[in-house]
Amino acid sequence: MNKYDVIVIGGGPAGMIAAGTAGKFKKSVILLERNNVLGVKLRITGNGRCNFTNKMPLNRFQDYYVDNPKFLHNAFNKFFNHDLIKFFELLGVRTKVENNGRVFPLSDQSADIIQALELYLQNNKVQVACRSLVTDIIVENNQVAGVKLSGEETVKAGKVIIATGGKSYPNLGSNGSAYSWALKTGHNIILPRPGLSGIQIKELWVKGLQGISLNQIGISLYVNAKKKKQISADLVFAHYGISGPGAFDLSADVGDCLVKGSVVLCLDLFPEINESQVMEKLDDIIAKSPGCMCKNLAFNEVPKKLIAVCHDLAGINASKPLSQLSKKEKRSLINIFKQVQLTVQSLRPLKEAMVTRGGISVKQINPATMESRIVSGLYFCGELIDISGLSGGFNLQAAFSTGYLAGLGAAVEPKIEDRKPMDEGRSLR
Ligand SMILES: Cc1cc2nc3c(=O)[nH]c(=O)nc-3n(C[C@H](O)[C@H](O)[C@H](O)COP(=O)(O)OP(=O)(O)OC[C@H]3O[C@@H](n4cnc5c(N)ncnc54)[C@H](O)[C@@H]3O)c2cc1C
Known part of the structure; x- marks a missing residue:
């Protein structure tokens, strides 16, 4: 039939x-x-x-x-x-x-x-x-x-x-x-x-973080330096950039914004607390372990490898003992923790x-x-x-x-x- x-x-x-x-x-x-x-x-x-x-x-x-x-x-x-x-x-x-x-x-x-x-x-x-x-x-x-x-x-x-x-x-x-x-x-x-796509990032350091995931971080979307959207979500680093729910859920906006200009994503690694509270956290750690080198600095919220990247971005020598960080260095490190910048290159292909x-x-x-x-x-x-x-x-x-x-x-x-x-x-x- x-x-x-x-x-x-x-x-x-x-x-x-x-x-x-x-x-x-x-x-x-x-x-x-x-x-x-x-x-x-x-x-x-x-x-x-x-x-x-x-x-x-x-x-x-x-x-x-x-x-x-x-x-x-x-x-x-x-x-x-x-x-x-x-x-x-x-x-x-x-x-x-x-x-x-x-x-x-x-x-x-x-x-x-x-x-x-x-x-x-x-x-x-x-x-x-x-x-x-x-x-x-x-x-x-x-x-x-x-x-x-x-x-x-x-x-x-x-x-x-x-x-x-x-x-x-x-x-x-x-x-x-x-x-x-x-x-x-x-x-x-x-x-x-x-739709629901991974996001290709220009900064080469993301490659080294492949497989690392971040839970419930803040992600802000900027187009031509103007903030368009902010979400809180999980994220996973991939060899090309970022993936996971946060990247997927922002990908439609990113795709729409890429035709309008340059798109930057800013990660807030401590979305629950403000900069001075992050400073208190850092000072606590320094008081407890003054001899600890910057590269061994550990926070529950942030994987060590990413903390090392943040030191690089802040221009701080990772072999320096924490106690020798100047006020200015601590401030710039915290600035980075609150705003890790990722420059968007493109979305991953449709397939x-x-x-x-x-x-x-x-x-x-x-x-x-x-x-x-x-x-x-x-x-x-x-x-x-x-x-x-x-x-x-x-x-x-x-x-x-x-x-x-x-x-x-x-x-x-x-x-x-x-x-x-x-x-x-x-x-x-
Ligand atoms: C990795 C992955 C994970 C996902 N996870 C989720 C999730 O957890 N939750 C969620 O809500 N969504 C999820 N999605 C999205 C979801 O799978 C799709 O939105 C959904 O399957 C769409 O259903 P559909 O029936 O329209 O199409 P499809 O599921 O794509 O089915 C279409 C069917 O048509 C057949 N077909 C196509 N052309 C022809 C043709 N010419 N002749 C005969 N047959 C044809 C195809 O072989 C296919 O079997 C996920 C998608 C992917 C890729």
Whole structure:
């Protein structure tokens, strides 16, 4: 059989929930995935633990999206974090909440999330076709009619949901192929660019700190010497610069600011206390161990290697005993502790970013159904759309919410029943 009610392209989180949801409404559904198995990217999320959502309340959730948060309003109203948690729990996945509201499977295994989604597909009789590379969509008179597969085979359907993801980590399957289908059917593509990305730093000393992490330090973003933003977050030094949650969450601002001028990040290694309190701390250490050499100076908050870099930056000979530091030297050392300057060179390339910013313009998608405003019967969901969130489970929640809505839209459109998503889950058992 090569004719279905609904075709879903892409077996990531957005495509799997979309296909299962359309199947739930007794539609014949086929899910086409180019990889050998479903959920290849999903498997590596959250370091293999899958941080699939965040417990943040709805009124604050949208603050965690850097592009088009308002577009997600309908999707979150229909299928939000508590619905998603319930959905997985009803499919047998127990969950837990960690710091900053991040939600994971209790087992710390993303495989459990994938298995649950596979069960959802099976329960709703979705035909899953892995190793199926879609090469184009078929559109006749502004109405979608099906898709073409590599090898020129076609599959027909009156509804097609595109859930092919963005362009980052292309070796995992999402390489942006759908952008060209969307473009030639009249949709606009907002330039795909790195989101949640590492930041390349000019100062060469960062190389020597590779692998060192800093907890909850202050990070301020300056553009042309004007302060634009300040956050408190964890950071990891990498061979090229900085990585980790702090770098990822600032990367969208950094990317936007780089086109405006020079961008500098200032690290405050003691964000909880002011300069005179840091001076007291230093004087305490000097009083206790006056003979200690500068290079052996240790603070709980700051790794030794970074303290050594701070001495270099302050122009202090690291072999000098602490007791011989002049007032001026101590002041300049503390200045550095409170403002380690990192000059931004660029973001890391898109293929290394955790998510893709940009994609199909939200202006051409109905936010209540995820249907294209240009081609009827065509739906978009997940990272393919010009939406992107900060780290903490926000990108997967957006993929699941928009996927759910697309599946519902394709199955019951034009009138969407106002049913509770939780009822969906409840009847899965
Ligand atoms: C290392 C890493 C860690 C991450 N950790 C987290 C996290 O903990 N929490 C979080 O919220 N987000 C995380 N993300 C982001 C999250 O994984 C994505 O936002 C999410 O997977 C997007 O889902 P999607 O279904 O839209 O796309 P994808 O997951 O990319 O799925 C798209 C699918 O479509 C298939 N496909 C593409 N083109 C075709 C085609 N032409 N024919 C057939 N199939 C096709 C692909 O093979 C792929 O399986 C992480 C990302 C990375 C890279």
